[in-house]
Structures are given as structure tokens and as C-alpha cells.
Amino acid sequence: MSELRKRGAGGDHEAESITDKDVDGEDRFGEQDLRSDADVPEVVPPTDSTPEIFKKALSGLSSRWKNWWIRGILTLAMISIFSLIIYMGSFMLMLLVLSIQVKCFHEIITIGYRVYHSYDLPWFRTLSWYFLLCVNYFFYGETVADYFATFVQRREQLQFLIRYHRFISFTLYLAGFCLFVLSLVKKQYRLQFYMFAWTHVTLLITVTQSHLVIQNLFEGMIWFLVPISSVICNDIAAYIFGFFFGRTPLIKLSPKKTWEGFIGGFFITVVFGFIVAYLLAQYQYFVCPVEYNSEANRFVTECEPSELFQLQKYSIPPLLQVVLGRETVNLYPFQLHSIALSTFASLIGPFGGFFASGFKRAFKIKDFADTIPGHGGIMDRFDCQYLMATFVHVYITSFIRGPNPSKLLKQLLVLQPEQQLNVYKMLKSHLIEKGILQPSLKG
Amino acid sequence: MSELRQRLGRDADGQLDSEEKESELENKLDGETVSDSECKSEVAQVAPVDDTPEVLNRALSNLSSRWKNWWVRGILTLAMIVFFFIIIYLGPMVLMMIVMCVQIKCFHEIITIGYNVYHSYELPWFRTLSWYFLLCVNYFFYGETVTDYFFTLVQREEPLRILSKYHRFISFALYLTGFCMFVLSLVKKHYRLQFYMFGWTHVTLLIVVTQSHLIIHNLFEGMIWFIVPISCVICNDIMAYMFGFFFGRTPLIKLSPKKTWEGFIGGFFATVVFGLLLSYVMSGYRCFVCPVEFNNDTNSFTVDCEPSELFQLQKYNIPTVLQSVIGWKTVRMYPFQIHSIALSTFASLIGPFGGFFASGFKRAFKIKDFANTIPGHGGIMDRFDCQYLMATFVNVYIASFIRGPNPSKLIQQFLTLRPDQQLHIFNTLKAHLVDKGMLPGSEDA
Numbered sequence: 001m002s003e004l005r006k007r008g009a010g011g012d013h014e015a016e017s018i019t020d021k022d023v024d025g026e027d028r029f030g031e032q033d034l035r036s037d038a039d040v041p042e043v044v045p046p047t048d049s050t051p052e053i054f055k056k057a058l059s060g061l062s063s064r065w066k067n068w069w070i071r072g073i074l075t076l077a078m079i080s081i082f083s084l085i086i087y088m089g090s091f092m093l094m095l096l097v098l099s100i101q102v103k104c105f106h107e108i109i110t111i112g113y114r115v116y117h118s119y120d121l122p123w124f125r126t127l128s129w130y131f132l133l134c135v136n137y138f139f140y141g142e143t144v145a146d147y148f149a150t151f152v153q154r155r156e157q158l159q160f161l162i163r164y165h166r167f168i169s170f171t172l173y174l175a176g177f178c179l180f181v182l183s184l185v186k187k188q189y190r191l192q193f194y195m196f197a198w199t200h201v202t203l204l205i206t207v208t209q210s211h212l213v214i215q216n217l218f219e220g221m222i223w224f225l226v227p228i229s230s231v232i233c234n235d236i237a238a239y240i241f242g243f244f245f246g247r248t249p250l251i252k253l254s255p256k257k258t259w260e261g262f263i264g265g266f267f268i269t270v271v272f273g274f275i276v277a278y279l280l281a282q283y284q285y286f287v288c289p290v291e292y293n294s295e296a297n298r299f300v301t302e303c304e305p306s307e308l309f310q311l312q313k314y315s316i317p318p319l320l321q322v323v324l325g326r327e328t329v330n331l332y333p334f335q336l337h338s339i340a341l342s343t344f345a346s347l348i349g350p351f352g353g354f355f356a357s358g359f360k361r362a363f364k365i366k367d368f369a370d371t372i373p374g375h376g377g378i379m380d381r382f383d384c385q386y387l388m389a390t391f392v393h394v395y396i397t398s399f400i401r402g403p404n405p406s407k408l409l410k411q412l413l414v415l416q417p418e419q420q421l422n423v424y425k426m427l428k429s430h431l432i433e434k435g436i437l438q439p440s441l442k443g
Numbered sequence: 444m445s446e447l448r449q450r451l452g453r454d455a456d457g458q459l460d461s462e463e464k465e466s467e468l469e470n471k472l473d474g475e476t477v478s479d480s481e482c483k484s485e486v487a488q489v490a491p492v493d494d495t496p497e498v499l500n501r502a503l504s505n506l507s508s509r510w511k512n513w514w515v516r517g518i519l520t521l522a523m524i525v526f527f528f529i530i531i532y533l534g535p536m537v538l539m540m541i542v543m544c545v546q547i548k549c550f551h552e553i554i555t556i557g558y559n560v561y562h563s564y565e566l567p568w569f570r571t572l573s574w575y576f577l578l579c580v581n582y583f584f585y586g587e588t589v590t591d592y593f594f595t596l597v598q599r600e601e602p603l604r605i606l607s608k609y610h611r612f613i614s615f616a617l618y619l620t621g622f623c624m625f626v627l628s629l630v631k632k633h634y635r636l637q638f639y640m641f642g643w644t645h646v647t648l649l650i651v652v653t654q655s656h657l658i659i660h661n662l663f664e665g666m667i668w669f670i671v672p673i674s675c676v677i678c679n680d681i682m683a684y685m686f687g688f689f690f691g692r693t694p695l696i697k698l699s700p701k702k703t704w705e706g707f708i709g710g711f712f713a714t715v716v717f718g719l720l721l722s723y724v725m726s727g728y729r730c731f732v733c734p735v736e737f738n739n740d741t742n743s744f745t746v747d748c749e750p751s752e753l754f755q756l757q758k759y760n761i762p763t764v765l766q767s768v769i770g771w772k773t774v775r776m777y778p779f780q781i782h783s784i785a786l787s788t789f790a791s792l793i794g795p796f797g798g799f800f801a802s803g804f805k806r807a808f809k810i811k812d813f814a815n816t817i818p819g820h821g822g823i824m825d826r827f828d829c830q831y832l833m834a835t836f837v838n839v840y841i842a843s844f845i846r847g848p849n850p851s852k853l854i855q856q857f858l859t860l861r862p863d864q865q866l867h868i869f870n871t872l873k874a875h876l877v878d879k880g881m882l883p884g885s886e887d888a
Contacts, residue, residue: 163843164843166839166842166843167839167840167843167844170835170836170839174793174832174836177796177800177832178793178796180800181698181796181799181800181803182696184698184799184803186697189803189804189806189807190807190808192803192807193803193804193807193808197642197643197646198642200646200649201642201645201646204645204649251627252631253626253629348619348623351622351623351626354626354629355622355625355626358626358629358634358637358638359638361634362634362635362637362638363635363638387619387622390615391615394611394612394615395612397611398608398609398611398612399612408853408856408857408860408868409868409871409872411853412853412868412872417876417879417881420872420875420876420881421876421881421882423853423854423872424869424872424873424876424882426854427854427857427865427868427869427872428869430858431865431866431869434862436862436865436866437866437869
């Protein structure tokens, strides 16, 4: 990739000499880059970065099959690593999500640097990483306060940090903002503003969504696994259907996608989601909300499974009765939710992929990075996942989960005494009305 | 401004070499163009277009140009301040509408700059999509606010209840529709431009909408939390200008060559004093101090309550150092005045960074003002650039140091819990109140 850029930059000099006298000195960075990207010829195939081992093992095969094999092997490798980490538990999963987030941020920011040739901007690399740190601190602080309440209660310094958390986060962010303003240099204003905006949009995309992924994880590992596997399955199934049956192109942005692949992938993913949900719903390990056990000082997933994860009898509508030959079926209610999740993964998830394709075409790059041989960068693998994570989170908060009782209690205890009394009276009348509470014998 | 652009556009086109025309065309479609930068490089030398209203022009026709400018600014400043007072008098509802209008105008100004920078008026769908996203994000934020503060009203009306229960889902679905429309609207030669405008729109939304939402939150806390910060920022602007005018010598920052250290420091002290005085005057009135509440029976906003501790005069001992200077041993102040010192300090020390950011932005994109809405002052964004950081600071300050959680929101969450959870919370709360002596301990439940 880097030699491609150098080549493009070399072609710049002719263009530059024509426009030098016209272009104002202040905007050389901005204008220079944008001319060069238009002048860059059709992208040549990326340098081959597959490890030596693979090359030797597959040296006998033709180029097309070699590529297919590499992709296949790496896919299997990624799935195995994923399963291993699931086995190791929630904490490792959290760390994995965090590392992926940092790597995605790094990849997108690096693209920004390349597009704007802005490696030499004063302070900017430091400031980007600083903003990443601030926003992560803000989000993870909120999470820690909610889920680790007992852990936090015991330690004085943590209590102080939690109580003034928003103020501290805002102060940290402001410090970064003021440093940015002070670092504005005369000839590079526009470039610096572009990089500032680029950083913020990247933060918006990567950090908020990784935070939502972690929240889904805490709700129960099944809410993390089923969506992610549905998206992966949709990718693979759509590719296979497209490979064998593909004829009608789907969208100009991604010429390789076809309608046959899209629809075939949809049906396969719904069935797959249904089956995976059935398998995973039986184990407490996947189904229970992740909680932090103070005594054992680790995460535990043990609970009484909620209604969602208890087999129930459903009557099959008469139409399907004929087909299946049965009158009722035992399902977990969660499987019905999984249909909604898989449908989203197959119908709307690909739009995340199209967005990323459009982005790559706009900035004339083939892949986000070269991290995974045969697949490109981490962002290439995760582009469809982002919309999915937000959807699952919104779905859970709207249809599944109520508010967190301990958090509610904590907030009640912080109110003013008169307010507490008012709330108490209202709650009491509500509970009596509902028959949960017996009216007091005293007047 | 628009005639300026047209004039320069025609000039620049004539200068293009025929060889470059092809690549130029592709560049133009893709975004930045040489003609664009040429336009911009020539803007600096052109005199600004004079669009002050005819009335003022005639009235000041005999003064010299410099004084005329000063008078125009002065008159408009007074007009804006008077307008501000009238709005305050009209009440919270009108204030909310004004905040909303200011927000929409700011969004429009920044987006228009983006269109001008990228010559992207002809992008398919894009204007519709920008306004659609503005609508979505506003719907999301105002829905949350309405749900929190108008809880009883919402519970009464069936359609509102459903909208508020599934509010997040509906907002997300609306946003997704816009996102998918954007992806479907990507056109082959305009990819980069479309992504730039998408990014530009989102950053603008982030700045403009979230902060106007925070201002409304502050307003609901009590009008004083809205008025004192805004007045401190305005006062700092004016005072720093005056101190700079009379005493200014050392430049402050390269970005804004007219600002001076003397103005900065003088403005700081003047603003702190102003904040103290203003909070003293305002804390005496209930209509400023009480949280805004919605009264179900009268179906209107009321500001009537028992003022909290913050707004009750208390005796403070003056530290011995100042006793000799002032000659008093104790002084009666509202605790809120102490908080106002923090607010004024922020307004004078950090608020100007918002102004520097906007100055840098204007220099980066080579524009003199955001728009020409207010004669002599520029656009709405020019007046409000320092306010934005202030609004966020006040909101964070209130959430961290002043306000507890919102009781009606807690009740609303309580009602969605399971019965056994509700009972558990109820019993814990009861035990807590009995402990505190607020409930007789012998009550049987």
C-alpha cells in the first residue's frame, strides 16, 4: 500500500508545478492530496503479504485457488480463536472487544493520515489517541459504575471518581479541545480541522458501538454471540449462494453481490439463527447476565434463567401443520427474537458493508489495512457488525430488559428527603392498587 | 456573499488551461478543485459586501465609515439584548422555541458553508438527507426530554404512551432509513464528496443539536441556570472588547490578532463581578429560581416552588484577609453566587476557546463570517460560538454538583419493573426513610 502512495505522490510533481503559482501557499496540503488521489491510476493488486508458510504449502496451486484456500484457512483460524475466547469467559471477551476497537480506530485514522498526507501535523497523533482515551474513559466509567457497584463501594478513591465521573471526563475532553485550538498552525488550518472532524466521526462510530457491544455482552453472552454469528453466517451464505447461483447484480457499489446471494443468505441466516439460539439457550453460561462476584473477585454467570429461556409450547398455525405434521412445538421464546435479529443481520447489515465499500471507493483504497492475509484489515471484517450491535442494544432496551433495579435504588437514595417521601407515597399507592401490597391496618 | 462567489467563479473558470480541463472536471465532481482554492485565495482582498438595512444607512450616512460600523454594531447589540429580555419575559415555552430556531439556523449556516466549500448543491438527495437527519436527531432528543418532564401528560394519552415506550426503537429505525437512503444514493463519480458531506452533517449535528438539547435541560432546571451563563459569556465578550480597546497591547493568540491579554484578564474580572451581581438580583425571584414544571390541570408551564437551599440567603464569614479591605465581618449571600463564580470563570477562561475554534474554522475555509444574518455581526453562529462550550459545562456542572436524579423519571422506571423487584425496592426505601426519621416506624405494610 505504501509504495502505491509513493508512486502517486511522485506523479504529483508535474501537476504541482502547473498549479503552484495559483494555489495559495496555505492550502498546499489540502489541494496537493486531492489532486494526487484523482491522478492515481487504477489500483494495482496489493502487495502480497501472506506469510511464507502459506506460500510454500500452496505453491503448487493456481493463483485463484490459492487465494480461495488462504481465505478459507484464515476464516477457520478466526472462528477457532473466537470459540477459544468464548470458552475463556466474559472478561477475555471484553478485552477482545476493546482491542478490536483500538485497532479499528487506528486503521481508520491511518487512512485519514494517508489521504491528507498529514503525518507531520504538529500534535495530531497525540491528540487523536488522547481523544480515544477520553471517550473510552467516559464510557467505561459509566459501565463500571453500573455493574461493579459492590466493588466500587468498598474503595474510597473509586467512589470519588464515580461520583464526579461526568465532570472529570468533560474536563479531560476540554483539555484536549483547548490543546487542539492552541496547536492550530497558520498554513495548515483546513487540514487540522479535517483531521479533527475525521477523528470525531471515527470515535462516534467505533467507540460508541464497541461500548454497546459490551453492554449487550453483560446482558447475557447469547446476546453477543447470536448476532455476531448471524452476520458472519450471512456473509458466508450470501457468498456461497452468489458463487453457485448468482446472476442479477444487487447494487452498483459492490458489483460482486447478487440478488440470489442476498435472498439465499437471508433464509439460511434465519434458519441458522434459529438453530444456534436453540442450542445456546440451554446453557446457563450463555443465558445469564454477567455479574461481578465480590467475594470470588471474578465474573459469574449463574442465575435462574428468565422466561425467555424456558421452553414453551407454541401452537403451529394450521398452514404449517400440514407441512410439519405436528400440532405444537416446544420453543424458547428467545428463538422468536432470534428471527428478528437474523432478519436485521441479513437485510440491513449489508448496508454497513455497502457503506464501507463506498468509503473505500471514495478514498480509492482496496482494503482498510493488511492485518489479516486474504481478508484485509479488521475493519473489513467488522463493517457489518456495527449496525448490528446498535440494533441489538436498542432491541434489548425497547423489548426485553427493564431498568436495572439496583441502579434505580441507588438513585432513589440520593434524592432529597422530601422527594423521597413523595416517591414513597406514590409507590405505595401504586403497589396497593395493583394488589401487591396489602393496605396497612393503621389509618 | 453569493454574488461574491459567482463573480469569482466566473473569473476562475476563465483561467483554466485546456489541458487541465478534463482532470479539473473529475476533480470538481470529486470535491476540492483548483478553482475553489483560487476563489478562496482571492476572497481576502475583496471588500465585504455592505448589506446593512437602508434605515440605518440613511441615519448614519454622515458619519465616517469606522464610526458607522461601530454604531451599527452597537445598535444591533442593544437590539439583541432587548430582544433577549422580551423573550425571558414571555416564559419558558417561548424560550424553548427560540432555542430550537437558533439551533436550526446554526445548522443551516454550517451546512451551507459545507455546500459552498464543496460546490455540492447538485448532489442528489443530499439536502433532503441533511434535513432528515436533523429531524431524526431532534426527534430522538426531544422525545427523551418530553418523556422525562411531561411524564403525567404522556401517560394520559394512549398514542403518546406507545411512542414514548418504544421511543428509542422508533428513533433508531428513522435514523437507519436515512442511513440506507444515503447508501443507496451514492453515485459513481461523487463518492468522496458524498462522504465528506455525510461527515460534515454528522459533526454539525453533534455540535449543534446535542448542545441545544443541553441548553433546554439547563432551562428546565431553572431559568437562572440558563440566563446567568449566557449573560456571562455576552458580558465577557463586551468587557474583553472594551478593555482591549482602551488598554490592549499584548496580543493573545495568533488565531485572533485583535484579542489581547489585557482584554482577556480585564474581561475575566469584570465578568466574575457581573456574575455575582446578576445572581444576587435574580436569586430573589421565584420565576427564575424554580424548576420549570408542567402543570396537568392548567396545561401550561409553571414556575412555582419553595426555593431550594441554594437560593436562600446565608451568612458567610469573610476570610480575615478581606475583612480589612471590605470592613465587614460577615456577608449575606446566596450559595448560588458561589456557583456563579465558577460559571463566570469558565465563561471567561475557557469560553473564548470556542471563539478561537470558530475563528480557526473561518480561516481554514477562508470565510469572513458564517452568514450575513445580523448586520454588523455576521451570522447566528458568530454570536453563539462561545455559548456552546458553556452550555455543556453548565449541564455537566449541574449533573455533578447540584441536581440529583429526576424523581418522575425514577417512578417511570419503577413502574416497568417486575412486582417482586418493586416490592424489594419499596421495602428498602421504607427502611431508609424510617431510619432517617421521616416515617413513623410503627407503620405496618
